[in-house]
Amino acid sequence: MLVNQAVITGKSAAKGRTPEEIEQIRTVLRTRFDDLNSEYEAAVVENQKLRLVEIGDSAGDDQADSGSKTAERDAATSLLRTLLDRRTQAEHAMARLDDGTYGNCEGCHNPIPWERLEIFPSATTCVNCKQNRERRAG
Ligand SMILES: [Zn+2]
Secondary structure, three states: OHHHHHHHHHHHOOOOOOHHHHHHHHHHHHHHHHHHHHHHHHHHHHHHHHHHHHHHOOOOOOHHHHHHHHHHHHHHHHHHHHHHHHHHHHHHHHHHHHHOOOOEOOOOOOEOOHHHHHHOOOOOOOHHHHHHHHHHHO
8 A cells, every 4th residue: 555655655745846836836827827717707797798788789780880890809719718728727737737647748658848838837848839729720
């Protein structure tokens, strides 16, 4: 039993990181997740307000009015999507911290440079793989 416990402990610790560093990252990610969560919830409320206004006075709109409303709604929707993406990313990074894969690139499986993780704690790919992904997506 003791042997098994030792194996599990050894496996769950991310490579090359001290438990203190792991805890530090977890705190950063948790704070980030909570921040994004409240921002997202505020944006959802804002978005609903926009829609209600739209339903309320859509009759008798002239062309320019409805155009600017569409732009406003599009901006709100894209903000929602961005916040949701970031929140998911932070959540994902926390899960990787738990299963001990945090800090390794999801694309090429090489360690992500520590300096990058300090700036982008929820990064799950190295700069190269991130650029490759974006190129493919764009
Ligand atoms: Zn990579």
